[in-house]
Amino acid sequence: MPARPREFFATKTVAQALAGFRPARRTGETSVPLDEALGRVPVAPVTAPHPLPGFARSTVDGFAVRAADTYGASEGLPGYLQVTGAVAMGAEPAVSVGPGTAVSVPTGAVLPAGADAVVMVEHTQEAMPGMIEVVRPVAPGEGVVRADEDAAAGAELVPAGRPLRAQDLGMLAAAGVTRVAVRARPLVTIVSTGDEVVPPRTARLRPGQVRDACAVALAGLVAQAGGEPACAGIVPDDPGALEAALRAALPASDLIVVSAGSSVGARDETAGVVGRLGAPGIWCHGLAIKPGKPTLLAECDGVPVIGLPGNPRSALVVFRLIGMPLVRLIGGCTAPPPEPVARARLARGLASAAGRLDVVQVRVRDGVATPLFGPSALLSVLTAADGYLVIPDEATGLAEGAEVEVTLYR
Amino acid sequence: MPARPREFFATKTVAQALAGFRPARRTGETSVPLDEALGRVPVAPVTAPHPLPGFARSTVDGFAVRAADTYGASEGLPGYLQVTGAVAMGAEPAVSVGPGTAVSVPTGAVLPAGADAVVMVEHTQEAMPGMIEVVRPVAPGEGVVRADEDAAAGAELVPAGRPLRAQDLGMLAAAGVTRVAVRARPLVTIVSTGDEVVPPRTARLRPGQVRDACAVALAGLVAQAGGEPACAGIVPDDPGALEAALRAALPASDLIVVSAGSSVGARDETAGVVGRLGAPGIWCHGLAIKPGKPTLLAECDGVPVIGLPGNPRSALVVFRLIGMPLVRLIGGCTAPPPEPVARARLARGLASAAGRLDVVQVRVRDGVATPLFGPSALLSVLTAADGYLVIPDEATGLAEGAEVEVTLYR
Numbered sequence: 049m050p051a052r053p054r055e056f057f058a059t060k061t062v063a064q065a066l067a068g069f070r071p072a073r074r075t076g077e078t079s080v081p082l083d084e085a086l087g088r089v090p091v092a093p094v095t096a097p098h099p100l101p102g103f104a105r106s107t108v109d110g111f112a113v114r115a116a117d118t119y120g121a122s123e124g125l126p127g128y129l130q131v132t133g134a135v136a137m138g139a140e141p142a143v144s145v146g147p148g149t150a151v152s153v154p155t156g157a158v159l160p161a162g163a164d165a166v167v168m169v170e171h172t173q174e175a176m177p178g179m180i181e182v183v184r185p186v187a188p189g190e191g192v193v194r195a196d197e198d199a200a201a202g203a204e205l206v207p208a209g210r211p212l213r214a215q216d217l218g219m220l221a222a223a224g225v226t227r228v229a230v231r232a233r234p235l236v237t238i239v240s241t242g243d244e245v246v247p248p249r250t251a252r253l254r255p256g257q258v259r260d261a262c263a264v265a266l267a268g269l270v271a272q273a274g275g276e277p278a279c280a281g282i283v284p285d286d287p288g289a290l291e292a293a294l295r296a297a298l299p300a301s302d303l304i305v306v307s308a309g310s311s312v313g314a315r316d317e318t319a320g321v322v323g324r325l326g327a328p329g330i331w332c333h334g335l336a337i338k339p340g341k342p343t344l345l346a347e348c349d350g351v352p353v354i355g356l357p358g359n360p361r362s363a364l365v366v367f368r369l370i371g372m373p374l375v376r377l378i379g380g381c382t383a384p385p386p387e388p389v390a391r392a393r394l395a396r397g398l399a400s401a402a403g404r405l406d407v408v409q410v411r412v413r414d415g416v417a418t419p420l421f422g423p424s425a426l427l428s429v430l431t432a433a434d435g436y437l438v439i440p441d442e443a444t445g446l447a448e449g450a451e452v453e454v455t456l457y458r
Numbered sequence: 459m460p461a462r463p464r465e466f467f468a469t470k471t472v473a474q475a476l477a478g479f480r481p482a483r484r485t486g487e488t489s490v491p492l493d494e495a496l497g498r499v500p501v502a503p504v505t506a507p508h509p510l511p512g513f514a515r516s517t518v519d520g521f522a523v524r525a526a527d528t529y530g531a532s533e534g535l536p537g538y539l540q541v542t543g544a545v546a547m548g549a550e551p552a553v554s555v556g557p558g559t560a561v562s563v564p565t566g567a568v569l570p571a572g573a574d575a576v577v578m579v580e581h582t583q584e585a586m587p588g589m590i591e592v593v594r595p596v597a598p599g600e601g602v603v604r605a606d607e608d609a610a611a612g613a614e615l616v617p618a619g620r621p622l623r624a625q626d627l628g629m630l631a632a633a634g635v636t637r638v639a640v641r642a643r644p645l646v647t648i649v650s651t652g653d654e655v656v657p658p659r660t661a662r663l664r665p666g667q668v669r670d671a672c673a674v675a676l677a678g679l680v681a682q683a684g685g686e687p688a689c690a691g692i693v694p695d696d697p698g699a700l701e702a703a704l705r706a707a708l709p710a711s712d713l714i715v716v717s718a719g720s721s722v723g724a725r726d727e728t729a730g731v732v733g734r735l736g737a738p739g740i741w742c743h744g745l746a747i748k749p750g751k752p753t754l755l756a757e758c759d760g761v762p763v764i765g766l767p768g769n770p771r772s773a774l775v776v777f778r779l780i781g782m783p784l785v786r787l788i789g790g791c792t793a794p795p796p797e798p799v800a801r802a803r804l805a806r807g808l809a810s811a812a813g814r815l816d817v818v819q820v821r822v823r824d825g826v827a828t829p830l831f832g833p834s835a836l837l838s839v840l841t842a843a844d845g846y847l848v849i850p851d852e853a854t855g856l857a858e859g860a861e862v863e864v865t866l867y868r
């Protein structure tokens with residue numbers, strides 16, 4: 049199939065890309081033990097196999113009673129109850145509570161039969177051996193957790209699509225769920241390109257060579273989005289070599305990321321190769337974002353492909369905005385974890401062209417966001433930044449002192 | 459050494475604990491390859507072994523020129539320059555730029571000797587083969603990144619103490635740094651206690667038994683704070699057994715977390731055992747926080763020990779506020795990653811006792827924070843929550859509609 053002419057692919061906005069480029073690909077299901085499930089995405093809601101905690105439980109140290117026996121009790125006119133026994137932790141009560149009697153219970157123990165409340169020990173005193181004074185009344189249910197109060201049988205313990213948090217693991221453990229069916233991590237193949245690019249381990253650079261900074265940084269972002277990165281190495285600026293590398297990556301990949309050559313020629317080569325790779329092919333070639341315009345989005349034989357700009361900074365900006373949501377989408381994550389943000393006042397005005405999203409790196413100190421500038425070839429701007437702010441498509445700039453929302457790096 | 463009497467240990471505020479309980483223990487140094495270094499904490503700043511990018515580099519596709527040759531150029535009165543060659547990506551230029559000449563350069567290529575700027579190709583046109591018209595002037599340095607503009611030799615690439623972010627890995631790769639000296643992950647031993655507590659894999663519970671929900675959830679929080687959790691299993695409510703378990707954990711642990719029995723007796727046992735474990739011993743026994751008051755902080759023979767409340771929800775609340783910062787401290791993390799927060803309006807008023815920090819679980823929808831209530835024995839309140847808000851020590855409550863800051867779970 050001949051490549052479509054380049055002009056056909058209009059530039060899209062970031063919002064259009066996020067809403068419109070929604071590949072159907074999803075990773076398969078796998079099962080992980082609970083202690084490896086943090087951050088993993090359940091394929092389906094997990095429900096309680098039985099009520100939790102499973103028995104009526106005291107929430108305080110005190111005495112299990114019939115609430116009615118305490119009505120009207122006060123410091124001046126205490127109620128008297130006969131203590132007929134004690135419940136041990138983790139054991140079934142050997143005694144029940146009848147009218148006028150009480151049973152000693154520690155926090156967390158089983159509520160004995162006949163009792164409907166627990167009086168805190170602080171609201172009792174020993175009248176004589178085997179007899180307590182109750183100085184405050186309790187209502188039915190007070191000091192007690194019902195047998196199904198944490199979860200009824202069949203109740204949803206954790207939802208599908210939300211990465212498991214620490215407390216979710218605790219809830220599943222409480223229910224005896226020790227393995228969880230989760231989405232497999234999307235396998236993201238990262239292909240670096242460029243005649244000038246050499247591996248990071250290269251000790252001495254020849255003039256014009258640069259080490260591959262993008263691959264390891266992209267791999268980090270892939271991992272943060274729940275994916276599994278696989279770096280496929282560095283391909284020279286040669287269409288045949290790139291096509292071979294991409295075709296080799298297709299079968300095993302859930303997403304392919306091409307860290308493209310930065311020259312016009314190299315960019316056109318990438319588009320040409322991706323256009324030949326499989327149907328439906330290129331979705332957009334050019335994003336209305338600065339930095340990051342020369343971004344390519346495609347789907348080839350069911351595998352989404354992102355062609356990133358050649359400048360490392362542009363590539364990382366675009367991958368955060370477009371790539372990480374794609375990794376989450378493919379990995380079944382419908383409720384992404386919240387991003388840290390900070391509100392700040394802008395230290396100086398920023399100009400921006402309407403119709404384009406501007407991503408500005410900032411340092412944040414004492415509530416003031418200071419923009420960091422420099423060519424998009426510089427990584428130091430990103431490493432010096434605490435986060436970034438976005439000037440929306442429709443805005444033509446931001447005034448000095450404007451309140452901005454900064455997305456913070458972590 | 460006999461245990462000090464319990465009354466000696468006053469209740470501390472959370473602020474006092476964070477500021478005052480600062481064990482000196484730090485993990486040792488280890489070296490990790492760059493592709494495993496995400497989130498790891500450098501022991502020292504990493505500096506650039508040589509200038510970066512290492513050569514003056516074009517930032518655009520265009521023509522390397524002497525800026526002075528373009529002064530006054532305009533659409534109406536273009537400057538004419540003779541094209542004497544081209545630079546290939548990743549290669550040393552074979553030609554230099556003299557007066558009245560230009561050399562074709564792609565983005566990212568080496569700036570040829572003699573040139574001090576690059577004219578974008580869009581601001582030129584071919585006058586005749588081998589000759590271009592320049593229609594806009596460039597200033598010296600325009601279209602160029604200096605040889606040391608990303609980093610001078612010896613410049614700090616990443617600071618000590620801040621967990622490495624994706625872009626930091628990129629910067630290190632660019633500099634040829636492929637291994638990083640980082641702090642070892644703090645080994646955090648989690649000891650569960652309680653006669654009623656059984657392993658999560660227990661299929662059928664006897665009356666009064668509960669599965670260990672805390673250990674796996676705490677392990678998740680330890681991992682999120684950069685630590686390495688080790689669950690030591692479940693110890694019955696027996697001082698001898700607890701002491702044996704803690705003494706066994708001491709040598710290998712950087713921090714010991716006791717998920718304590720929830721009854722008064724079990725709590726006192728934990729304090730007694732920890733008090734005997736080693737000097738200087740118990741730092742505080744009781745925190746002014748709700749939920750979470752029965753918290754114990756100690757240092758025994760150089761190993762910090764946290765005794766957590768028995769209720770899983772209280773335990774997780776306290777571990778987030780006190781335990782995770784401790785894990786980071788011990789792991790050398792002086793610049794913790796930012797937490798996601800959201801501002802919201804409170805759906806209903808909240809009462810609070812002055813002199814105590816109240817931690818309230820909330821759901822956040824459309825900018826409204828709805829408090830979730832229930833006994834602190836319930837984990838479902840935590841799993842239903844999107845985050846929590848804190849009512850400070852000095853406040854006696856928050857009014858309905860008050861603007862609150864919610865720390866979001868992830």
